[in-house]
Amino acid sequence: MRGARLGVLVWKEFLELRLNPRLFGIVIVAPILQLTLLGYAATTDVRDVPIVVADGDRTRPSRDLVYRFEASRHFTVVATVTTVGEAEAFLEQGRAWLALGIPPGYGRDMARGGSAVVQVAADGTDANSITAALGYANALVAGYARELVASRSASDAAAAGVMDPRIRVWFNPELESRVFMIPGVLALVLLVVTANLAAMAIVREKEVGTLEQLNVTPLRRWELIVGKLLPYGVIGMIDVLLVTAVAVFWFDVPLRGSFPLLFALSLVYVLCTLALGLFVSTISSTQQQAMLTAVFFFLMPMIYLSGFVFPVENMPQPIQWLTYAIPLRYFLVILRGIFLKGVGLEVLWPQATALAAWGAVVFSLAVLRSTKTLK
16 A cells, blocks of 8 residues: 555656656756767867977987877877977967977987987876876877888998977976866856856746746846845955965966956856856746756856867867857866966956857847746
């Protein structure tokens, strides 16, 4: 008898789930979509590492070395410049992970039997990926050197020059993973806290039946939206101060850039997360539905596809295009650029512009949809 009562109760819950198509879609469709996307994106393999070449020699031996990097499946040569100074900008802007510096006279030193120095500079902000990339670069250079020796006769090999690769890691010389991860935690805290709270703010008013009471007050629609979102925006900015203080003073993460710039761009990012939460509230009927929609369809995909866990460069090309629609991707570049590289708005303006544009579009869409919701 008890089993029958329990069975009826279980069947009732399934019927209620079926009667709520949105909730049914969240618990059934969302896991399938996430498995499909993350099955391709979630990889720790390091390949197609973007590398910039500063070839100051421009001789056949230097071109042969560059060709080895171009032919390797582990590297993608994004640009070839003349001086190391030109290559530095690629590392600062995040357009390259490695910079290969071939000095003038490299070919002459190799022909005369001297020691030809080759410099490899690495962006150490992503410690795990760069460690693997440096391993590939060392193996490639060593293999190329062995082939040069093997291709010569015994007398020529004795007189042949040798390559002396000099490795230098920028921004995170000790390759500590916490230096890379902790700035990203700030972005995750803001995303999870402000988006979830904002998503449930208006939905909560629907559930308890107070939204109709608010609609008959003298409050205008924009005043209602600002009044509901402003407290969570303040909470988000307080979190910025707290997390930054813990990162710098407890975990010793260097803050090499401008804190006012960090605070200002964090405010732009918080506006994006609040806009996302407002949009979720306009497509949800209950707090449970709002939370599940935010987590399954927005927060989890953003975390995995933004570059916080897995490098975007390792993902398939179609998924890389999809990541451009994720604000967390831009804010992670901003955080690591300010914390670890000490760069300013002259370098980060593309990410700042994309972040502001994303927030404006989503907030406008959310306000338009809320016309029906709030009336």
